Amino acid sequence: MPRLEGKVAVITGAGSGLGRQAAQLFAAEGARVVVMDILLDRAEGTVKLVAEQGGTAVAVEADTTVEADVARTVATAVAEFGKLDIMWANAGIVSRGGVPSVLGGEHVEFQDFTLEDWNKVVAVNLTGPFLCAKHAVPALRANGGGVILVTSSAAATVAHHSIAPYSATKAGVNGMVRALSLDLGKYGIRVNAVAPTHGMSPNFLMEPGAPVVGQSYEEVQGPWDPAASPIPLKLNRPPNLLDNANAALFLVSDESAYISGVTLPSTDGGTLSRVAMRFPEDG
Structure with a gap:
């Protein structure tokens, strides 16, 4: 039996990257999916891909930082499919400049971040998941329980240059997940986070209207050489979006x-095992 047979899932930020990959995977596993994205054409593109594989999905143009939009998205799930089983607060943005070592991101000194920079990242990465969880709870309770999943990041655990606001919000996500798992468990609601390290989409660092890449950073960088990769685990293929989506599938399935209350590093490959000091055998 498909692992999500009969389930109804909302996935935010599902117009590209991990969200799009997961919408296709969840639908293939039997879920009916509400594809929420700030860009309608991207959401509709995901719905089309789901339909082509025989699945069921609807598109919702909405902004996770706008409470009325989040409420409307949950209401759409209930109106279209009769209930809500899974709320995945996946939408997120990186702070201005991005990660300098990835796709030529701009290095931004911490003191040069503006209050506007800070507030924007907090709104999307922390307030957005708060609103998603808040408005999912009544529908999940009415359904007898369910799952809230949030996309965190390895940046919540280890430091990367120039993205302190982003790292702070993802650490906040982890704390919220732990707290909500304690508060909501009595309703049969589980709350977890998936924290990608590798295998994520370059769209994350691109302008919102950029073409959907559909591959991971590692895949678009050219021929894969495990020996040259900084990932301790050496496999004959690069990490990809599906690696992260599969981890999410596990966390939302029975x-x-x-x-509950867990943040799972979904594509770590041993990277987080490193200590601050590097040794010659690390390469």
Whole structure:
């Protein structure tokens, strides 16, 4: 039996990247999916891909930082499919400049971030998941329980240059997940986070209207050479979006029925095992 047979899922930021990949995967596993994105054409593109593989999905143009939009998205799930089982607060943005070592991101000194920079990242990455969880709870309770999933990041655990605001919001996500798992467990609601390290989309660092890439950073960088990769785990292929989507699938399925309050590093490959000091054998 498909792992999400009969389930209804909302995925925010599902017009590209991990959200688009997960919408296709969840639908293939039997879920009916509400594809929420700030750009309608991207959301509709995901719905088309789901339909082409025989799945069911609807598109919603909405902004996770706008409470009325989030409420409308949950209402759409209930109106279209009768209930809500899964809320995945996946939408997120990186702070201005991005990661300098990836796709030529701009290095931004911490003191040069403006209050506007800070507030924008907090609104999308922390307030957005708060609103998604808040408005999902009544529908999940009415359904007898369910799952809230949030996209965190390895940046919540280890430091990367020039993205302190982003790292702060993702650490906040992890704390919120732990707290909500304690508060909502009595309703049969599980709350977890998936924290990608590798295998994420370059669209994350591009302008919102940029073409959807559909591949990971590592895939678009050219021929894969495990020996040249900084990932300790050496495999004969690069990490990809599906690696992260599969981890999310586990966390929203009944296979993880007794897992709550956990942040899972989904494509770590041993990267987080490193200590601050590097040794010659690290390469």
